[in-house]
Amino acid sequence: MRYTVPTPTSVDELLQRANRLTGQSFAQLAKIANLHMPNDLKKDKGWVGMMLEQHLGASAGSKPLQDFPDLGVELKTLPVDEQGQPLETTFVCVAPLLNTSGLNWLNSNVRNKLSCVLWLPIDGRRAVPLAKRVVGQPFLWRPTNEQEQALQSDWEEHMDRIALGEVESITARQGEFLQIRPKAADGSALTEAVGPNGQMIQVRPRGFYLKKTFTRAILEQVFNAV
DNA sequence: CCGTGATCATAC
């Protein structure tokens, strides 16, 4: 039997539910959800995120939508170290490589996903057994105008390259806060893109990721507000 | 294969 929670009908309800997870260990939460507790995340990289989705009643599925479409809220776990600093970049969504002419920042998937995020900091310390790690203090975040402009600038730079057939020349070093990196099941995954001479080429699918400097600033803004 | 959830692990 699968553990299901009804999808929250308000942001307040979602926040209350998220707050109740604070301090709970992954072992406790796995038991409640009737989930197998892996020893590590080597072969279960998305385990924590999916478990927490279940606890919060996120709509299942892999649609390119927010986790709580009716509330306009996206859920993101953020693994942090002992000092509360992000341990990983944050995946946002797949990067469109084809038919990009009608796309702009305002209708982009990146903006939609990041317009309102329920961040769930989690203990990401590898030295701590997975079962003993705990959920941190969740918080709801909307980008400031400044943050959104920075993201838009990066997004436009990346999309220009893609539109010009330069996807293969994009590296993760580009973009101040938003980077593009491969995103695939393995090296055999291929998708179509525009090549340097406007022809179709096959490339590894790409995804948008937030660099750690960006999520670190969000954490500081929220927890170290002076 | 695509998009969801991400972390792994090696090159730097």
Added chain:
DNA sequence: GTATGATCACGG
């Protein structure tokens, strides 16, 4: 030490 490029699992 850490970021980049690679990879893992799953539902559809």
